[in-house]
Structure formats: C-alpha cells, structure tokens
Amino acid sequence: VGSGAVERVPLKSDDASDSTIGTNAAECLDVKTDCGARGDGKGDDTAAFQHCVATAHCCGGCIRVAVGTYPLTSVAINVSDLHVFVEAGTVLSTPVGYESGPAGGGILVIGGTDATAAHNVSIIGMGGQFVIDCTRQADIGSNRVAALRLHGNVRDFVLGNIRTEM
Numbered sequence: 001v002g003s004g005a006v007e008r009v010p011l012k013s014d015d016a017s018d019s020t021i022g023t024n025a026a027e028c029l030d031v032k033t034d035c036g037a038r039g040d041g042k043g044d045d046t047a048a049f050q051h052c053v054a055t056a057h058c059c060g061g062c063i064r065v066a067v068g069t070y071p072l073t074s075v076a077i078n079v080s081d082l083h084v085f086v087e088a089g090t091v092l093s094t095p096v097g098y099e100s101g102p103a104g105g106g107i108l109v110i111g112g113t114d115a116t117a118a119h120n121v122s123i124i125g126m127g128g129q130f131v132i133d134c135t136r137q138a139d140i141g142s143n144r145v146a147a148l149r150l151h152g153n154v155r156d157f158v159l160g161n162i163r164t165e166m
Contacts (some may be wrong), residue, residue, distance in 0.1 A: 036048040083122045
C-alpha cells in the first residue's frame with residue numbers, strides 16, 4: 001500500500017522453498033508489510049488480502065502471510081499461478097460477530113465462474129499448521145460461511161498444513 005513500492009521479505013524459516021511448487025517463499029509479497037494487513041485480530045483484513053492477491057498475480061504470483069490473526073469476510077482468489085505461504089500458528093477467521101457472507105461464500109474462495117479460471121493455485125502452511133476458524137461468526141443457523149470454497153473452473157489446486165474450526 002503506501003508508495004506502491006514492493007519489497008520482498010524473507011521468511012524466518014531455513015526451509016523457505018517448496019520444491020513441489022517450484023516457488024521460493026522468501027521472495028513473496030508480505031500481506032502485512034506490502035499490502036497493509038494488520039493481523040492483530042481486530043477489524044477486517046479482507047481488502048489488504050484482496051490487494052495482495054491482485055498485486056502478486058501481476059508481480060510473481062507469491063504471497064507470504066506472517067504469523068497473526070486475520071479477520072476476513074471473503075477473499076476471492078480468481079487468478080492462476082498464485083502460491084500463498086502461511087506461517088505456522090496463523091489464524092484466518094471471520095470477524096467477531098460476522099453475520100453473513102455472500103451466497104456460496106467462504107473465508108477463502110478459489111475460482112469464480114466457469115469463464116474465470118483459477119489454475120495452479122496453492123495455499124500451504126510453512127513450518128506447521130495454520131488455522132481457518134469459522135467459530136467467531138454470529139450464530140445465524142445454517143447460513144454460515146465456509147472455511148474454503150472451490151467454485152467454478154479450478155484445476156491444480158494444492159492445500160497443505162491446514163486445520164479448520166467450525
């Protein structure tokens with residue numbers, strides 16, 4: 001955000017590369033420092049994540065999510081060749097008391113319509129598990145937001161080192 005300049009931030013891990021994906025996580029955009037997410041569990045970090053997805057898609061296809069708690073309403077990942085590396089212990093959640101999401105929504109929505117492809121997308125926990133927590137939303141019966149939703153034209157999707165809480 002800020003001046004628009006992007007600085008690559010190294011991970012704190014000795015093993016920052018994933019040979020199965022062919023991406024070095026040390027060269028990723030950082031969702032906090034490059035895109036303005038707070039990661040403090042307050043407010044809503046959706047706009048910062050969405051900005052990071054759009055920027056990474058244009059600039060190398062890699063996002064690093066540093067340890068923190070990120071309230072998110074619905075992050076649309078409707079681009080191809082994007083890899084998200086989430087540090088162990090990170091929590092992606094709905095904001096406290098969140099009442100509703102878009103129909104068919106989720107905290108992370110991969111894909112779009114049949115015309116909007118999302119191919120070669122990965123979301124990987126680095127150094128251990130991260131959590132997608134849907135327990136903070138208001139009790140609204142059956143209209144609950146999903147942790148993760150694959151929608152439309154999605155191929156070659158990888159998800160690893162994740163735990164969900166519903």
